[in-house]
Amino acid sequence: MEERQALRAELEATRAELRIARQLVDAAPALMGYWDRDLRCRQANRAYLAWLGRPPEELLGKSMPEVLGPLFELNRPYVEGVLRGEAQQFERELPASNEGLARHCLAHYTPDIVDGTVVGFFVLATDISARRRVEVELSATEARFRAIFTASPLAITITEAGRFVAVNSAFEQVFGWTEASVLGRTASELGMFDHPPEVLERVARGAGGMDPRRIPMTVIGPDGTRRDALVSTAQLTLGARVSTISVAIDLTSERAIERELRASEARLRAIFEAVHDGLFIVDDHGVVVDANRGACQQLGLERAALIGMPISAISARPNFDPRPALAEVARLGFVAYETTHRRADGSAFPVDLVLSSLGDSGIVGIARDVTERHHVEAALRRSERRYRVLVENLPGMVAILVDRDLRIVLVDGPAMQEGFSKAQMEGQLLHDAVPASFAAAVEPNIRAGLAGRSFVVEIPWAEGITYRYEYCPLRTEQGEVEMVLILGQDISERARASAALAASELRFRTLSEASPVGVFYADVAGHNTYANARWAAITARGPAATLGDGWLAALEPADLARWRTFVAEGDELVLEAPLRVASASRWVKLRVARVRDAVGATLGLVGTLDDLTERRQHALDLEQRNDELTRFTYTVSHDLRSPLVTIKTFVGYLAQDLADGRAAKIEQDLGFIRTAADRMSRLLDELLELSRVGRKVHAPIEVSLRELVDEALVMVQGQIVATGARIDLVTPSVIVAGERVRLLEVFQNLIDNALKFVPPGERPRVEIGAELGGPEPVLFVRDHGIGIDPRYQHKLFGLFEKLDPAAPGTGIGLALVKRIIEVHGGRIWVDSAGVGHGATFRFTLPGTLSGGPT
Amino acid sequence: MDGRPIVILLVEDDVAHAEIVRRNLESFRVANALIHLPDGQQALDYLEASSAGTVSRPDLVLLDLRLPKVDGLEVLERLKANEALSNIPVVILTTSDAERDVVAAYQRGAVSYLTKPVDFGKFVELMEAFGFYWLVWNRFPSP
Structure with a gap:
């Protein structure tokens, strides 16, 4: 019982221990768990909630892959290792859970071996995030320091108790001592300084932090070279260790650079001053901070006056704003442009300006006075332009x-x-x-x-x-x-063009020469400069006489006046006018136009001359024919109607007189009727005859005048005998051409007339002949009869015209003669000095020649 | 009708036609005188003489157009050009019925244009009417 109670008590005690252990485990700031061989969770503390967001109760019996999720794959090698019986340790970054930051942890997997078999394993993971962060920061600081130490252009040494523990590469390069040759040794041992001990003491002591005061020292290199340096030291206490850090600035090279700079500056200054160009140094605001003598001379200003002046005051451009140019310099390093500067006296001059950046030192401006160049350039440009244009x-x-x-x-x-x-x-x-x-x-x-x-x-x-x-x-x-x-x-x-022109000119000339129209050119004054052959023919001037204005004499005064008006101011002249030429008068059509160039100036006059003489004659002839025909119709209707009126009327009277038994009247009536009927019959015969002569039936033949006259005389033989007339052929030796019968009619009628119109009781005298001296032969029949009143001569050849109503005949004779002559192409006219002076009928017959049998 | 004899100058080359006119005007029992001349020249000569007062001044001229020597239109023109004669009325009596003759006659101052009809009855009728008009009813200016 006691044993049981003791056992129970022991059990209770164990439980209590377990509870305490459990609480301890749960309270631990580490992840703790047990996983069996099958990777099932058997034990987990509260840290799981904080680390993985899941309470431990929930995890029991869950598999590891399920609990870790993606992390499991990362941990798998260690899981496999622990399951083989080997303890595992590794670091792992855990993602942030619901409780806070990501954490860095150190994990331990420890196998649980029972009877030599791995039945499971313990997991212990501690959060090492804080330590890790410090480590990383330290690492970074150290890296930074190491980088500075290594890369610094300043020579740096670290000593502990006077012995070198580190020197950087700048120290090695500047002073010639390698790190290997100095490590563990003191500067005295190395003979690096020959300064008095108190100086060395000061240096070695430092001042707890960087002493702002720098101590000038001379560092002796391993080969004995001495280099001036400014040394500053600081002491650093890390725990028990006291380190001295010294930084040395090598003055030797600094001084050399300075010397170099000074020399360079002097050279530059000399150049600066020596160049003729104006040099300015301006600051970022465009204010002059320096200027050379050239600039002063250019601008006519003292250097003192120039310095401090804004460059906008130098520019001659109104409202010049230098900012865009300065911005351009900042962007590109330099700009160059042409501008104009103003002198102190206000005058301006052209400059080529180059502005280039001096980095932090401002901007240098180089201004070159290009006045001279401008003169030359302008001259050149003018010359070149002239040449180019040319x-x-x-x-x-x-x-x-x-x-x-x-x-x-x-x-x-x-x-x-x-x-x-x-x-x-x-x-x-x-x-x-x-x-x-x-x-x-x-x-x-x-x-x-x-x-x-x-x-x-x-x-x-x-x-x-x-x-x-x-x-x-x-x-x-x-x-x-x-x-x-x-x-x-x-x-x-x-x-x-010239060839084409020549061809064209030839064509024109040929055309012009062949033209049936006269063509001429005249100059502005109206003097002919060219005239074709036809023109020469129409104006009856030889080819040599076509030029000039001599031909104008052939114009009537009124037409000449119109010509002169045209030459003076006209654009065109069209003239139908008579032209008096050598042999006769011609009727011409003159058409002249003014030829102008593109701007309206007169180049000359071009004209045509058309000979209308024949055309006009034909027109006149036609008109005359037409008149004749009209008159003929009229005459015929009138003259045939007259006897008809007589006959009809007197037949009427005859009937009345018969009824009244007036015998004397009856006789008179019948007499009128008979006369009218006879007359009508004769008119009709003669009209028929007239119409016959209008038609040519026989071919023309040549016949001698004598033969024709002899035959005609036979036909009027009775009248010759009755009147005792004397008829002479005065020009026997003439040949005429025509239709023989018609020509006979001509002579018969003319001789008949000549015998008829003589004063009563007078013996007719008739001469027949030809006048061969003129341009064409003229035949004539001349009588010494009663003559013809000039007033009636125009009616003489009209149909049924009788100058004397009492004379026998119908008045058709001369009309018939005229018709025959005209049908033969000739003309007939009468010349009479008037009543009592006889008359001469003259006519032409083409083909009339002198000669033949006499 | 003041009883003064009316003098008519007939210019006509056709004697038969002159006879016709004479016979027709005979029937008018007015005391008138008919002077017949056979060509234009004789007519102009008569008129010239009348303006000089040596022959009777005609009251009316009865003029044929187609005349020997000087034709009717010329006679008319010259009569009208003579101030002493220009108020004598001229009546054209001709066989021509050509329009141009009619126009030319009136242009030159004829007061009437009559075409001889080719018909006895009509010719007689025309002359009757002519006689009544000119010899009975018409009044002539005093010379």
């Missing part, structure tokens, strides 16, 4: 300059031949610049030019392309030929 404005031209060495000095112009360029040719020798054949062809020309000759050649360059080259020697002031200027011009177009 060369570029000569259409189709190229200018070439060749020197005495046959070197092409210049090629320019818009008309460079294809395949040649300015760049290729300039500077080249002739024979290198152009094909050999061409060079050989032009070389004599160039040499002739160099010999001083000026001349022009035309060279066909290729099919359809012709060049005209003008060679001009260019002489020096001494008069020697220095170069030859060759002005080449593509005259292909001109050559073609």
Whole structure:
């Protein structure tokens, strides 16, 4: 019982211990657990809640992969290791849980071996995050320090109790002592200083932190070189260890650089002062901080006045703002531009300004006075422009300059031949610049030019392309030929145009010469400069006399006045006018126009002259025919109606008189009727005859005048005998041509008339003949009868016209004669000095000739 | 009708036609005188003489157009050009019915244009009407 009680008590005690142990385990700031061989959780403390976010109750019986999630894979090697019976230790970063920060932990896996078999393992993980952070920080600090120590340009040494523990590379380089040769030794042992001991004491003591005071020392290198240095020291106490850190600045190189700088500065200053250009140094605000003598001279200012002046005051530009330029310098390092500066006296001058950055030292400005250059440039530009304008404005031209060495000095112009360029040719020798054949062809020309000759050649360059080259020697002031200027011009177009013009001119001339119309050109003053053959023919002036204005004499005064008005101010003149020419008067149509150029200036006058004489004659003839025909119709209707009226009326009277039995009246009525009927019959016969003569039925034949007259006389034989007339053929030896029967009618009628109209009791005298002296032969029948009153002569040849109503006949005779003559192409007219002076009928018959049987 | 004889100048180259006119006007019992001339020249000569007062001044001229020597239109023109004669009425009596003759006659101052009809009855009728109009009803100015 006691034993049981004791046992129970022991059990109770154990439980209590266990509870305490449990509480201890739960309270531990470490993760504690037990996992069996199957990786099931058997035991877990409260830390699991804090570390993994899950309470331990929840974990019991759960598998490790389930509990650790992705972490398990990372831990797997250690799990496998512990299951093999090997204790594991590793560090692991645990992600942040719901309780806070990520933590860095150190894990221990310890195997639980029972009877040599691993039945499970204990997990203990302690949070080492804080320690780890310190370690990392220290590491970083140390790295930084080490980097500074190593890379510093300052020579640094660390000593403990006077013995070197570290030196950096700068110390090695500056003073020649390697780390290996100094470690563990003192400066005295090494003979590094020869300073008195108190100085060394001061250095060695330091001042607890960096002493701002630097101690000038001389460091002796292993080879004995002495180097000046400024040394500052600091003492550092780490636990029991006291380290001294010394920093040495090598003055030897500093001084050398300074000396170098001083020398350089002096040189630069000398240059600065020596250059003629104006040099300024300006600060970032554009204020002058320094300036050289050149700048002072340029601006006419003392250096003192210039310094402190803003550069906007130097610029002659109104409202000049230097900021964009300064910004540009800051961006690019420098800018260069042309501007204008102002002198103290207010005058301005052009400068080329270069502003370049001096880094922190500001900006240097170099101002070069380019006034002179401007003058030269302007002159050059003018000259060049003149030359350019000249060369570029000569259409189709190229200018070439060749020197005495046959070197092409210049090629320019818009008309460079294809395949040649300015760049290729300039500077080249002739024979290198152009094909050999061409060079050989032009070389004599160039040499002739160099010999001083000026001349022009035309060279066909290729099919359809012709060049005209003008060679001009260019002489020096001494008069020697220095170069030859060759002005080449593509005259292909001109050559073609000229050929086309020549062809056109030929066509025109041919056309003009062949023209059936007179053509002429006159100058501004109206003097002919050209006239074609037809014009010469119309104006009856020989080809030699066509020029000038002599022909104007042929115009009527009124027409001449119109011509003169036209020449003075007219644009066109159209004139139908008579033209008095050598033999006769011609009727012409003159049409002249003023020819103007593009701007309206008169180039000349061009005119045509058309001979309308024949046309006009035909028109007049036609008019006359027409009149005749009208008159004929009228006459016929009137003259045929008259007897008809008589007959009808007197038949009426006859009926009345018969009814009334008035015998005397009846006789009178019948007499009128008979006369009218006879007359009508005769009129009809003669009209028929007249219509017959209007038609040519027989071919014309040549017959002698004598033969015709003899035959006609036979036909009027009765009247000749009755009147005792005397008829003479005065010009027997004449041949006439025509229709024989009609010609006979002509002579018969004319002789009949001549015998008829003679004063009563007088013996008719008639002469028949021809006048052969004039332009055309004229035949005539002349009588010495009663003559014809000039007032009625125009009615003489009219149909049924009778000057004397009492005379026998119907008045058709002369109408018939006129018709026959006209049908034969001739004319008939009458000449009579008036009543009592006889009459001469004259007519022409084409084909009338002198000659034939007499 | 003041009883003064009316003088008619007939210019007509066709004697038959002159006879017709004469016969027709004979029937009018008015004291009138008919002077017949066969060509234009004689008519002009008569008129010239009448303006000089040597022959009777005609009250009316009866004029044919187609006349020997000087034709009717010229006679008319010259009559109208003579101030002393220009108020004498001229009546054209002709065989022509050409429009141009009609126009030319009136242009030159004719007061009437009559075409001779180719018909006895009509010719007689025309002359009757002419006689009544000119010799009975018409009044002429005093010379």
